[in-house]
Amino acid sequence: MVINKPSKAVFFLITAFLIVVVLMRAGFKDAKPRPNIIFILADDMGYGDVSALNPTSKIKTPHLDALVKEGMSFTEGYTGSALCTPARYAFLTGRYPFRTKKSGVLGGYSPPLIEYSRETVASCLKKAGYATAIIGKWHLGLEWQPKDGTRPVSTKDGFMPENLNVDYTKPVKGVKELGFDFHFISPAGNNLAPFCFVKNGFVTEQPTTYVESQVKGHTLETRRNGGDKAPGFAYDETLRTITQESLQYLEEVSPAKQPFFLYLALTAPHFPWSPAKEFVGTSQAGLYGDYVQEIDFRVGQLISKLKELQILDNTLVIFTADNGGAYEASFLKYKHEMNYGRRGQKNQIWQGGVRVPFIARWDSQIKPGSVSNEPICFTDMLMTFASLSAQGIAAPYGEDSYDVSAIFFGKGKAVPARGPIVTQAGGYQELSIIKDHWKLVPYGHGDKGIDAPAAGEPKGMLFNMMDDPKETTNLYAREPEHVKELSDLLEKYKQEGHSRKMQ
Secondary structure (H helix, E strand, C coil): CCCCCCCHHHHHHHHHHHHHHHHHHHHHCCCCCCCEEEEEEECCCCHHHCHHHCCCCCCCCHHHHHHHHHCEEECCEECCCCCHHHHHHHHHHCCCHHHCCCCCCCCCCCCCCCCCCCCCHHHHHHHCCCEEEEEEECCCCCECCECCCCCCCCECCCCCCECCCECCCCCCECCHHHCCCEEEEECCCCCCCCECCEECCEECCCCCEEECCECCCCCCCCCECCEEECCCCCHHHHHHHHHHHHHHHHHHHHHHCCCEEEEEECCCCCCCCCCCHHHCCCCCCHHHHHHHHHHHHHHHHHHHHHHHCCCHHHEEEEEEECCCCCCCHHHHHHCCCCCCCCCCCCCCCCHHHHEECEEEECCCCCCCCEEECCCEECCHHHHHHHHHCCCCCCCCCCCCCCCCHHHHCCCCCCCCCCCCEEEECCCCCCEEEEECCEEEECCCCHHHCCCCCCCCCCCCEEEECCCCCCCCCCCCCCCHHHHHHHHHHHHHHHHHCCCCCCC
């Protein structure tokens, strides 16, 4: 039998193919696998509520402490806003919330805040082949359908609606359209109507009852607005319900061997402080502390399920909060510093409002027990998750987002290096800009919103947070060069519409 020798062309092709295979193996032997991603967002929870981050804590969080021990904790994790709705916007869009049409808090009947055409964390990961889900508090507006097509869904506003005209039997838009394959949501949490759940576009139980408002004369333990409520909706059972839905989702999605993204948005410890009965009295910080300890237990259930399904080793788990903790005079008796080491609270431009716990865990990829002092922001998650899933983000999206995965992997700073971080107070449109350890607040004075300073006072505030982490000494008049540099940068970011260099 005669065997013909391969032609030179065929020989060349075979050789080239083998070279490519060798180069690919050499180049990708250390490449990071595409992880499952779980982003757990607590609601109004301070840095000091994680006991591993606060040596004086009156709350025990063994499961969150385990995440700190097994992963990386950030000392300078920022939300982009000291309020829930804008912080969630920053996370999903990679865009500072002051750029939106409404940067304050939304109500349960408010229209969608995010345009359906905008790239989000979910739509990006969906393009990369991920299964995507949101379970928990939405609070970014929904497209409810009216009973009477000649009238709007609600008048006054979605926060305190009047003349309500909602048909709860019709489909609800606003979540799937942003890239989520699956959703089980509370429209706006436990303090704003409607008090019900929406699953894949339909209310799970019609809100046929009505509850009166509990605002005047009520502390954060019981405070909530009134409105329509599903008969089976129980404030002290929402965390359990959300967790059970999450565990079921993991069981359903894990056998497919498809990477998944789960955005788990907790309804706690936002007021009303409503822990499940078995957690009442378990902390040394009142009902608030009890609620945080329930959060810790629910996180533990989630981690246990990941271990049971044998998918924990390739799952990036991030735990954080939408803004700092909210306290009042009655809470101070417990002497628990929820926003440990920083001044202020939710709604305020002080660090206690915008600096939150941020913990990332990923077996064999993130060094256990590591701590990063590098500043990161919620806006960075879009580019970071895009990088981990081998996706790109086309302009004009992700305007304020940086890939910080290099920090996760212990390689130092973000690549390219992260620019200054812009944060805002609640609905005041009061901004701050943070570069290195300098923080400028050019408008107003902390609690005053955008009120003009009194006669003789500086036009803004400047703090050296390395020497003064609690922001007690205003250096605005003494450091004109830093004031000018940061003022110019903030104005540049506002005028150009982005802070990241766009392709």
